[in-house]
Amino acid sequence: MIPNRRRFLGQAARSLAAAPVIPVGRLAALHAPARSTEARTVADIAPQDAWVARARAEIPAATGSVYFQTGGIGPSPNAVMATVMERLDFQNRGPADPRYATDMARVEPDLRTQLARVFGAGADEVALTHSTSEGISIVAWSLNWQPGDEVIISNVEHPANVIPWYVLRDRFGIVIREIDLATGTSLIDEINAQLSPRTRMVSISHVSRNNGRTIRTGESAELGDLLRGRGVRYHLDGAQGPGCVPTDFGALGCDCYSTCGHKWLLGPKGTGALFVRRERLDDVQLSWAGSHSHATMDYAGNYSLLPGAARYEFGTRALADFAGLARAVEWMEGIGLERVDRRIQALVGHAIEAVEATGALSVSSPRTRPDRSGVFVLRLPADCDPTDLYNDLRDNAGILASPVRQPRDFRLSIHFFNTRDEIDAAIAAISDRCP
Numbered sequence: 001m002i003p004n005r006r007r008f009l010g011q012a013a014r015s016l017a018a019a020p021v022i023p024v025g026r027l028a029a030l031h032a033p034a035r036s037t038e039a040r041t042v043a044d045i046a047p048q049d050a051w052v053a054r055a056r057a058e059i060p061a062a063t064g065s066v067y068f069q070t071g072g073i074g075p076s077p078n079a080v081m082a083t084v085m086e087r088l089d090f091q092n093r094g095p096a097d098p099r100y101a102t103d104m105a106r107v108e109p110d111l112r113t114q115l116a117r118v119f120g121a122g123a124d125e126v127a128l129t130h131s132t133s134e135g136i137s138i139v140a141w142s143l144n145w146q147p148g149d150e151v152i153i154s155n156v157e158h159p160a161n162v163i164p165w166y167v168l169r170d171r172f173g174i175v176i177r178e179i180d181l182a183t184g185t186s187l188i189d190e191i192n193a194q195l196s197p198r199t200r201m202v203s204i205s206h207v208s209r210n211n212g213r214t215i216r217t218g219e220s221a222e223l224g225d226l227l228r229g230r231g232v233r234y235h236l237d238g239a240q241g242p243g244c245v246p247t248d249f250g251a252l253g254c255d256c257y258s259t260c261g262h263k264w265l266l267g268p269k270g271t272g273a274l275f276v277r278r279e280r281l282d283d284v285q286l287s288w289a290g291s292h293s294h295a296t297m298d299y300a301g302n303y304s305l306l307p308g309a310a311r312y313e314f315g316t317r318a319l320a321d322f323a324g325l326a327r328a329v330e331w332m333e334g335i336g337l338e339r340v341d342r343r344i345q346a347l348v349g350h351a352i353e354a355v356e357a358t359g360a361l362s363v364s365s366p367r368t369r370p371d372r373s374g375v376f377v378l379r380l381p382a383d384c385d386p387t388d389l390y391n392d393l394r395d396n397a398g399i400l401a402s403p404v405r406q407p408r409d410f411r412l413s414i415h416f417f418n419t420r421d422e423i424d425a426a427i428a429a430i431s432d433r434c435p
């Protein structure tokens, strides 16, 4: 364990020292002695990808390893870290001093407005959270569940969208039903097969972390209409959405959408948001509340909640981190979210071809747009263990990827900052280990 970790850190350190921009070409080149930065910039990147080189140079983890783990946790650009540190320092000069506190007080409303603009919501429909899981739990606990009430989830969910339902099952006797969201099934047919008069909630992933399947915006809107007509609440787990696939809360037609800043948006760890449709705010009831959830209160038992989704927030919060998320979204917008999407899709297209060329590996995630996403999943040969492969790639090749739920599936989270050469190198390394 320790020698492996040392070896990995050593490799990462060598890569960092060697390459502020794309250290690719062959995996071996990642760990080769340093060439000059200038020579690398010109030689290793196609001219049309110069913007990628510039962006990569700002993300330490993108050049410190071969980073295919954005679906687990995303690396932040230096600008984001600088903002967090600067804001923390600024706030600390006088947390209760109006010279500093007034500025810091703008962070949350400004971030709500920004997220609303970028992801198709109203500012009053955005609650700031610390993770996707927090948003999911706010939604899961927002109903007065009765024994026998049903929730529909899918077979490709992250534990964050499973555990709350297990807890509610054990506490209130709710029934969990499951649809099959393997690549190629029909979402609407699957839901129709599970809907019953007892269904009260549907909670599924916008983009699955297990098979990368993206719920199409149109089919999501159709599902939203269907569920609204039956009085069933519709929640999307969007941990893998914003920054990975085009995400428009309004167009998706769901009631609630939970997401985070610390994956594809490259924001600080422990930042997130919950979007709640304006007309659902009073139905999505609070389970936790506190100071800042309220608009008015007295000590005689009276209170009113904030009119918007900010009512789901309470207590003193990490404003510097939220400022960092605002900077991350701004940074991504500076690159262009559409450009990010086009590049992710181009890289995934390349990964599909590269996997197919191996013969031994196959593609498990959707192969066509708009179902596919940067969550690229390949299927390993029968005798190859994904966890052993993950450890081996991390410790011996400096490649960070991830096993997922299906026993033979292995995930490469492909973000815009990855390169074709990194994909080729990862697939070659996997092929070598799993012939």
Ligand SMILES: Cc1ncc(COP(=O)(O)O)c(C=O)c1O
Pocket: 071, 072, 130, 131, 132, 133, 134, 157, 158, 160, 161, 205, 207, 208, 209, 237, 238, 239, 240, 259, 260, 272
């Ligand atoms: C689909 C999905 N939902 C929820 C989560 C949990 O996210 P968070 O750490 O933001 O709570 C993840 C994390 O990987 C995820 O992939």
